[in-house]
Amino acid sequence: MDNFTPVSALAGGALIGLASVWLLAANGRIAGVSGILHGLVGGMSAQPPGDRLWRAAFIAGLIVAGFDWHVLVPGGFSPRELNLGWVVLAGALVGFGTRVGGGCTSGHGVCGLGRFSLRSLVAVMVFMATGMAATFVMRHVL
Secondary structure: OOOOOHHHHHHHHHHHHHHHHHHHHHHOOOOOHHHHHHHHHHOOOOOOOOHHHHHHHHHHHHHHHHHHHHHHOOOOOOOOOOOHHHHHHHHHHHHHHHHHOOOOHHHHHHHHHHOOOHHHHHHHHHHHHHHHHHHHHHHHHO
16 A cells, blocks of 8 residues: 555544534534535425525535645645546536435445435445455456
């Protein structure tokens, strides 16, 4: 392993877990990003007052945090040249997958398992098994 950073990974995971528990305890909302984004841009049904505001603030915080990290830790992330067409296609496929799967991998793993959701447990087991199988094929078969 070239970049083994257990302390920062543990700290980041703990912060994500605490933030998701805080949102659930304080607002009764689940911190699943795909659901929050869908409620912001796709959920045009009747919403309680202020619902769109907290969703927009949550998504803005994710975006701003990425820029903050880039400023605070120069050279911590150096993006490769990306083809915008591939990025859009990848984003569309991820969005489609989250709708079909009822959430994203991290949403099921952090928020779903934290709420003892059986559906999320099954989803995480499928995600992990698929990832392990893909890694095995890429490293040992191809």
